[in-house]
Amino acid sequence: MTSSDRPTLGVGLIGHAFMGAAHSQAWRTAPHFFDLPLRPELTVLAGRDRVRVAEAAARLGWADVETDWRRVVARSDVGLVDICTPGDSHAEIAIAALEAGKHVLCEKPLANSVAEAEAMAEAAARAAARGVRSMVGFTYRRVPAVALARQLVAEGRIGRIRHVRAAYLQDWIADPTAPMSWRLEKDKAGSGALGDIGAHIVDLTQHITGEQLTGVSAIMETFVRERPLAASSGGLSGVAGEGMGEVTVDDAALFLGRFSGGAVATFEATRFALGRKNGIRIEVNGSEGSLAFDFEDMNVLEFFDGTEPAETAGFRRIIVTEPDHPYVGAWWPAGHGLGYEHGFTHQVVDLVTAIAKDVDPAPSFADGLQVQRVLAAVERSAANASTFTEI
Template sequence: MTSANRPSLGVGLIGYAFMGAAHSQAWRTAPHFFDLPLRPELTALAGRNAAAVTDAAQRLGWKSTETDWRRVIERDDVGLVDVCTPGDTHAEIAIAALEAGKHVLCEKPLANTVAEAEAMADAAAKAAAQGVRSMVGFTYRRVPAIGLARKLVSDGRIGDIRHVRAQYLQDWIADPAAPMSWRLEKDKAGSGALGDIGAHIVDLTQHITGQTLTGVSGLMETFVKERPLPTETGKLGGVGGAETGAVTVDDAALFLGRFSGGALASFEATRFALGRKNAIRIEVNGSAGSLAFDFEDMNVLEFFDGGEPAESAGFRRILVTEPMHPYVGAWWPAGHGLGYEHGFTHQVVDLVTAIAAGEDPTPSFADGLQVQRVLDAVERSAANNSAFTEI
């Protein structure tokens, strides 16, 4: 069967900014490089500003637009709803879509609170019983080097896991003059660095190890507590009486953790690490070896084999671009690296494949709920002077 003759999957995307653009590219690209069982169609793009969403649809390749997300869910030509909005709307949109029989892809973190995430996971479980699928968008799982790391751990190549250390370092708001945005408002974002980027390393470490975090001890800090607000002209207020807004989320979060298999872990998530733009760093030490990954060199996985003689032992640099590596065979010849956007494409591939097979994709809303519980425990621990908090 040719691609044109395969059943179509109408996609409705809610939100068209940074994540909306990344998801749009993935929906456009996936069927051109991967042999998908369903043919994704970029059916409808939704946003509140009619002019802006129309412009975005033309740039990103969407057939039509809506200014109310509810209209997307009502459309018969939409079979999947992709939620790329701030966290405060995830639960309402995703639950409504699932109850209407639409498959759902929802950006991370799943929700702003544990209660919202529980309601979403419950709705997803009920929908799954009716053949309706859902997935949360932890796209870094789809980096080929991360896939290889998970396989090496699963194959026992590093033995029993003893230590996990993870960092996600950015610097985009280190300047106190950087403007307010929804990501700095707790009622919209849920949390700051903790939820925005800390959620990724929580999910990645649980994914790689195949274990869950069972308890944490955390610290959180907001370094810049007031920021300039944009004016009606789009210019920012300055010092000397200019209007500012209160930052109500964390700028940085650090926490210790314990995994279900007994391993000890450390986590750091900050948007104040000057010079670090999008540095995800993960190292896993086991009884038989170690793994290390740095997203700023994302096509590489470092592997230490503890069974080698000391004379020649050392971390081995594995270039994860061979056809047998996860996802890589559909792309370029060996040595021709992939980039940030490819994780979103691989996410589409896995989701569409699972929907066609009648299987529940991962990470599920239940997985997203587990991450949400970790984030909540970190916040509660930090509020209680870093007391160890069970999840």
């Protein structure tokens, strides 16, 4: 059967800024490199401004446009709704789509509160009983080096997990004159660095270890509490307007954690680390070895085998570009690295495959709810000064 003979999956994308562009690229690319059981069609793109969404649709490859997400959900030619909006609208759109029988892909974090995430997870469970699937978009899971790390841990190659350390460092708002955007408003974003980037390292560490965080002790800080109002917003930068706006989210979040298997952990998420544009560092230490991953060298996984003799032991630098490595066989010859955008393509591949097989994809809305509970616990801990012992 050729790709053109396969059943189609009409996709409706809500949102066309940074994440919308990344998702669009993935939907366009996946069927050209992977043998998908369904053929995705870029059916409709939704945005509030008709002129802007029409321009984005022409640029990104979408066949039609809507200015109301409800019309996307109602369309008979849409089988999957892809949500790339700010967090304050995730729950309403996702629940409506699931109840309408549409599969759903929702960007992270799943919601702006535990209550919203619980409602979404409950709706997803009801929909799954009818064969309607849902996934939350933690795309860094799909980086081949991260997928290999998960595989090595699952195979017992580093033994029992003892220590985890994770950091996600950016600097895009370190300049106090950078204008306001929705990402700096709690009612739209839910939280700041914690939810925007901290959610990723919470999910990554739980995914790699196969364990869940059970407790945290945290501090959070907002370094710049007022910023110029933006003449335009919605992306990582904007044009300054007139007046000042209050920043109502955290600029940095740091916390200790404990995993269900007893391992201890440290986490750091900040958007004030000058010189770090998208620095993700994960290290996992076990009883028989260690793994380390750095997104700034994303095609590499460092592996230490503690069972080797001391005279030859050392961290091994694995170039994760061999055809046998996760996802890599569909791409380029060995040694030709992949990039940021490939994680989104792999996400499409896994989601479409799960839908065709009529199984639940991962990470599920239940997984997203677990991350949301961790984020909420971090905020509660940071708000409770008694959890921090002064010296």
